[in-house]
Amino acid sequence: MFPFFSAILGWIAVFLTGSDTAANALFGNLQVVTATTLGFNPALMAASNSAGGVMGKMISLQSIAVAGAATALTRAEEAKLMRFTVKHSIFLASMIGLVTLFYAYVMPGWVR
Numbered sequence: 001m002f003p004f005f006s007a008i009l010g011w012i013a014v015f016l017t018g019s020d021t022a023a024n025a026l027f028g029n030l031q032v033v034t035a036t037t038l039g040f041n042p043a044l045m046a047a048s049n050s051a052g053g054v055m056g057k058m059i060s061l062q063s064i065a066v067a068g069a070a071t072a073l074t075r076a077e078e079a080k081l082m083r084f085t086v087k088h089s090i091f092l093a094s095m096i097g098l099v100t101l102f103y104a105y106v107m108p109g110w111v112r
Contacts, residue, residue, distance in 0.1 A: 003104035004097035006045045007052030011093040014056030023053045044111045048100040055093040059085050
């Protein structure tokens, strides 16, 4: 299940840090070392971390705050925006995890 949770870890890291670059710096080496230890392609796991992070960016608190400030949303509207966006973010991060599982187990030769 590591390939699936590789994307989810990136998603959580970007949600917490607000930056895909910071999340990659924080967890990128962990992904590569774990992938190597478990026999997975390290480039695939690092890419999964980054792609999952992109899905987490849409719900990072910094992004919601900037969107709210730029459009003069009230707190209630910001909360509504967050609830709406979380559903999509979880779905898309899960899709990235499933695609990573596909590449890791079904077509590992497709990743170089």
